Amino acid sequence: MADLAQLRTEAEAAVGAAGSAAELEELRVRYLGRKSELTQALRSIGELRPDERGPVGKQANEVRRALEGLLERRTAELDASELDQRLTEDHVDVTLPGDPPVPVGHLHLVSQIRRRMEDIFVGLGFSVVEGPEIEYEYYNFTALNHPPEHPARLPQDTFYLAEQVLLRTHTSPMQVRAMELKEPPIYIVVPGRVYRPDTPDATHVPMFHQLEGLAIDEDLTLADLQGTLLAFARQMFGEHTDVRLRPGYFPFTEPSVEVDVSCFRCGGTGYEGSERCPTCKGEGWIEILGSGMVDPNVLDYVVGSGYDKERVQGFAWGMGIERIAMLVYQVPDLRMLFDNDLRLLEQFGAGP
Amino acid sequence: MRVPFSWLRSYCDPGRPAQHVADRLTMAGDKLERLHRVGVGDVAAFVTGRVVDAERHPDADRLSVCKVDVGRGEPQTIVCGAPNVSAGQTVAVALPGAVMPDGSTLGEAKLRGVVSSGMILAEDEVGIGEDHLGIMVLDGDVPVGAPLAEHLPIADEVLELEVTPNRPDLMGVYGVARDLHAVTAAPLAEDPTEADAEPRGADSADEHISIEIDPEICLRFTARVFEDVKIGPSPLWLKQRLTAAGQRPISNVVDITNYVMLNTAQPLHAFDLDEVRGGGIVVRRAADGERMVTLDGTERAFTSEMALVCDAEGPSGIAGIMGGQVSEVSDKTTRVLMEAATWVGPNIMRTSKALGLRSEASARFEKQLHPEQAIRAQRLAARLMVDLCEARMVPSAVDMYPRPLAPRSVELRPERMAKLLGTVVPADEVHGILDRLGFEPRDDDGRVSVTVPPWRDSDVQREADLIEEVAHVYGLDKLPTTLPARRAAVGRLTPNQRLHRRVEDLLRDRGLGECIAYSFTSPRALERLRIADQPALRLENPLSEEQSVMRPLLLPGLLDAAHHNAAHGRPALALFESAHVYRPSGPLDRAGTGSPGGATPALERHHLAVLQTQALPGGWRSEPRPADFFSSRALVEAVLEAADIAWRPESAGQPFLHPGRAASVVAAADERDIGWVGELHPSVAAEWDLVGPVAGFEIDMDAVAELSEGAERVYSDVTSFPAVLQDIAVVVADETPAAAVLAAVRGGGGPLLAGVELFDVYRGEQVGEGEKSLALRLEFRARDRTLTDEEVASLRSAIEAGLAEIGGRLRG
Numbered sequence A: 001m002a003d004l005a006q007l008r009t010e011a012e013a014a015v016g017a018a019g020s021a022a023e024l025e026e027l028r029v030r031y032l033g034r035k036s037e038l039t040q041a042l043r044s045i046g047e048l049r050p051d052e053r054g055p056v057g058k059q060a061n062e063v064r065r066a067l068e069g070l071l072e073r074r075t076a077e078l079d080a081s082e083l084d085q086r087l088t089e090d091h092v093d094v095t096l097p098g099d100p101p102v103p104v105g106h107l108h109l110v111s112q113i114r115r116r117m118e119d120i121f122v123g124l125g126f127s128v129v130e131g132p133e134i135e136y137e138y139y140n141f142t143a144l145n146h147p148p149e150h151p152a153r154l155p156q157d158t159f160y161l162a163e164q165v166l167l168r169t170h171t172s173p174m175q176v177r178a179m180e181l182k183e184p185p186i187y188i189v190v191p192g193r194v195y196r197p198d199t200p201d202a203t204h205v206p207m208f209h210q211l212e213g214l215a216i217d218e219d220l221t222l223a224d225l226q227g228t229l230l231a232f233a234r235q236m237f238g239e240h241t242d243v244r245l246r247p248g249y250f251p252f253t254e255p256s257v258e259v260d261v262s263c264f265r266c267g268g269t270g271y272e273g274s275e276r277c278p279t280c281k282g283e284g285w286i287e288i289l290g291s292g293m294v295d296p297n298v299l300d301y302v303v304g305s306g307y308d309k310e311r312v313q314g315f316a317w318g319m320g321i322e323r324i325a326m327l328v329y330q331v332p333d334l335r336m337l338f339d340n341d342l343r344l345l346e347q348f349g350a351g352p
Numbered sequence B: 001m002r003v004p005f006s007w008l009r010s011y012c013d014p015g016r017p018a019q020h021v022a023d024r025l026t027m028a029g030d031k032l033e034r035l036h037r038v039g040v041g042d043v044a045a046f047v048t049g050r051v052v053d054a055e056r057h058p059d060a061d062r063l064s065v066c067k068v069d070v071g072r073g074e075p076q077t078i079v080c081g082a083p084n085v086s087a088g089q090t091v092a093v094a095l096p097g098a099v100m101p102d103g104s105t106l107g108e109a110k111l112r113g114v115v116s117s118g119m120i121l122a123e124d125e126v127g128i129g130e131d132h133l134g135i136m137v138l139d140g141d142v143p144v145g146a147p148l149a150e151h152l153p154i155a156d157e158v159l160e161l162e163v164t165p166n167r168p169d170l171m172g173v174y175g176v177a178r179d180l181h182a183v184t185a186a187p188l189a190e191d192p193t194e195a196d197a198e199p200r201g202a203d204s205a206d207e208h209i210s211i212e213i214d215p216e217i218c219l220r221f222t223a224r225v226f227e228d229v230k231i232g233p234s235p236l237w238l239k240q241r242l243t244a245a246g247q248r249p250i251s252n253v254v255d256i257t258n259y260v261m262l263n264t265a266q267p268l269h270a271f272d273l274d275e276v277r278g279g280g281i282v283v284r285r286a287a288d289g290e291r292m293v294t295l296d297g298t299e300r301a302f303t304s305e306m307a308l309v310c311d312a313e314g315p316s317g318i319a320g321i322m323g324g325q326v327s328e329v330s331d332k333t334t335r336v337l338m339e340a341a342t343w344v345g346p347n348i349m350r351t352s353k354a355l356g357l358r359s360e361a362s363a364r365f366e367k368q369l370h371p372e373q374a375i376r377a378q379r380l381a382a383r384l385m386v387d388l389c390e391a392r393m394v395p396s397a398v399d400m401y402p403r404p405l406a407p408r409s410v411e412l413r414p415e416r417m418a419k420l421l422g423t424v425v426p427a428d429e430v431h432g433i434l435d436r437l438g439f440e441p442r443d444d445d446g447r448v449s450v451t452v453p454p455w456r457d458s459d460v461q462r463e464a465d466l467i468e469e470v471a472h473v474y475g476l477d478k479l480p481t482t483l484p485a486r487r488a489a490v491g492r493l494t495p496n497q498r499l500h501r502r503v504e505d506l507l508r509d510r511g512l513g514e515c516i517a518y519s520f521t522s523p524r525a526l527e528r529l530r531i532a533d534q535p536a537l538r539l540e541n542p543l544s545e546e547q548s549v550m551r552p553l554l555l556p557g558l559l560d561a562a563h564h565n566a567a568h569g570r571p572a573l574a575l576f577e578s579a580h581v582y583r584p585s586g587p588l589d590r591a592g593t594g595s596p597g598g599a600t601p602a603l604e605r606h607h608l609a610v611l612q613t614q615a616l617p618g619g620w621r622s623e624p625r626p627a628d629f630f631s632s633r634a635l636v637e638a639v640l641e642a643a644d645i646a647w648r649p650e651s652a653g654q655p656f657l658h659p660g661r662a663a664s665v666v667a668a669a670d671e672r673d674i675g676w677v678g679e680l681h682p683s684v685a686a687e688w689d690l691v692g693p694v695a696g697f698e699i700d701m702d703a704v705a706e707l708s709e710g711a712e713r714v715y716s717d718v719t720s721f722p723a724v725l726q727d728i729a730v731v732v733a734d735e736t737p738a739a740a741v742l743a744a745v746r747g748g749g750g751p752l753l754a755g756v757e758l759f760d761v762y763r764g765e766q767v768g769e770g771e772k773s774l775a776l777r778l779e780f781r782a783r784d785r786t787l788t789d790e791e792v793a794s795l796r797s798a799i800e801a802g803l804a805e806i807g808g809r810l811r812g
């Protein structure tokens, strides 16, 4: 039965070479159909000698199964490649934008910075409290050790709404309110809007934002103030940041210190290449906040809530959020922050 | 405060360059603002010379051709235009190549045909003074050809220091020198106010002048009398110091008063005694409306708060601020009354602010000087009057000092200082620092008893103040860096703050941009919003009418922002703001002076507001969706769902809203009206030049926070038994609100109806005229069993019955 072997070889070659489903169907009919040689051969087995029937039948069935299997595999292969081809033809321009758009908005730059600061101080164990912006002179000045004749109280420096009622000029009045409400220890930060009647220019606006801090406990020191603000500065400006305390003067802290951070732009060298660093003006240090040990006179105003100046002590600071916006984000003109111009606000991303 | 470096070094010289000295002072609290260079560039090209010969220029009457010996061989030929040049003078010469104070370089110049190799200098040419009429003539014993800088201060540096309000002593050069001494321990020259002049004669000052003061406004008034005064220009060294410090030299007597002030911080005033009418001075309060012409030529009117220095015929000066034109020292003056007084600082500050008149004197007096400083300044001034004006000092002074102050003593506990600073400053360091600053520390049984010098009296009154002094000079850089040893406090945001962040993030993530607008608005904006009749808080001293009212709602700020962006090419936007709004809560004024006990003066609420002109931007295959009531309502729904608050809209208008496309936001829990949502009235939007629908909402976040408190949820089983979902279409009259349909469906479905969702609204042919069809998806679910078809069918019947009551029927 050499012709069966030859048939198989021939059929396998034909199936292997077939390029379409139609050709395969044609080959299936030709080699396995009712009129095919193989079918004829199987039908005519009965005409053989009994001792030949077994081997021939077996061989014919083997060839049939082999061809059927081959046809099936080839069909699957061809289906897959035809699908691939169809899918390839069905391509899109992946460089087109997504649609419909799913816009992501943004937080205002001041909010972004405020949140970053809040989160850092929460991590350092401070709670966030907020207070009224329309404030009594008592909380804004008197209880913060500003004598009655202090010039900051004059209408040139403070917005008034009525006798003894003003727009807070700093977030510090919340120090007193918070201490009235809670006995020591107290660890708080106070973000919020503050107001001063400054004629607007690039670095002055009549409303801006501060973040106040207050920590009172039994044994807080000026060294602790330095450590706390160093920890803040490193998270805010980068882990290589240093802080430096300089003598300062504020009515409600004693000793008072100004806090500088090493310039995050030039790394404290004062130079960018051979150019003087524009951020620190070549000094290598940037003044970012005022602070100090809470003045005993301030504690006297809240002695009724347990703030005995011989028993508890602590530190406070206040910093401008817009100042950070100018320094870190290089916003050149404070007034731009309150125009709410989307071309500016969208530059800083969605925010934290 | 401008501190000429050469002047400073004459009292305390640490032998280091100006920048280094300035850095040390900065770290001690005297912060350097700027370091200036004044005078000439390189001093090498400036020498002394002698005029050997001076002849008139052959072709120019006003020029002289001089031969000047500058110690370098042949005399130089120098053409000079000064009228006072003559042979034999010792003069200051700039050689070719010299860099002048204005930065220009001197070259050889040909003047009317004669080559001039250098310049004979007038004082203004080297920045010493302003005189340009003649050349400077030096003492004859000055050697020829010597470096000029050895004989004249032709180059200097000036430290411009920022002086804090508590340190009036640093408004004088010697005070700065004392701080420099304290931080560097470099020797300090004797206080120039220690030594006094020798009086001459047998008369006494009170024979020449009588003084009367009001002790409420004048703490001390000292007067000395000088006769035979020769008015003239000051010597060059004095002119240079004044010029470098920013004061114009005028005449010796006036220059002396300025010099002493710049040196000691105590201002003085010189009167022409012959012009003091009536021979007496009275210090009194002004009469209301009283007027005077001050030295700057301006006529000013006073109030009874203000202190005047007067003679018999009226005011001659505003106490502590500025003199008047009467009794001013002039060229003809021969008798001088020198005044050094001590005023009440706050009074001077108020007067200065009220008159809008600040002077070098008022800048010092307002910081409160000590009465002791007045008599000290008189001593230095007297020596200069005798030395420079050849005056006779009349013996004794008139000294009105009704309430002498005793020296202040303050106790310092070393352990207290260590506890506050977090480090131990060695005892000998503490003593050394205080001593160098002029304090007198004495050990007193483990404590340090410290006498405060008069020039620090206003600033150092308590232990904490002394600790600050020691810390500042000891060096804050020597402090350790530690963190608080925390006990019981945990940092956190409050639930309210977390809620604010959640809703702000929610709006941000839906594509809205956050704005921060000024808290003030204008009365005009409230008029445009048609709410001008509602109560609002006005500032007493606004910067402008545009910013004169505290905003009672956030909407105007968002409208301003939308207007600004539309005008800059961004008309399609969606904005929000989260901030305070302000309303009166009763009369603002407060009478008491003690603590208000936590009360707040006004009603301040935290609001959240949205303004959108676009609901969704378009893409390349999708149309943009304009804003409307429903786009803003969807945002309110999201915000209040995030806050876990049930609410419903109620048609109630705000004057600025579209009457048919807006609603109040009413909390289901307590019926509270917590805000509004909807489209703006087109006429209101047009006031901000906004065209097309403008929609938004504004809600009271403080109310939302209160309602949101305590909303706790527990698990509800959704997995054990399957839900049955059915869609129905309900036909109702067009005017029936969807909420009524939903209520009827819920009423009929009862507790087994787990959810209803409205997913389509249809009007048209398939329903009747004046009707609409609402498509609803119903979700039936029981907790304890699988619902049977019969149960669901009976629930549907109940729903159908409920709908019938509001005139509705099921369709299809």
Ligand SMILES: [Zn+2]
Pocket: A263, A264, A265, A266, A267, A268, A269, A270, A271, A277, A278, A279, A280, A281, A282, A283, A284, A285
């Ligand atoms: Zn830098």
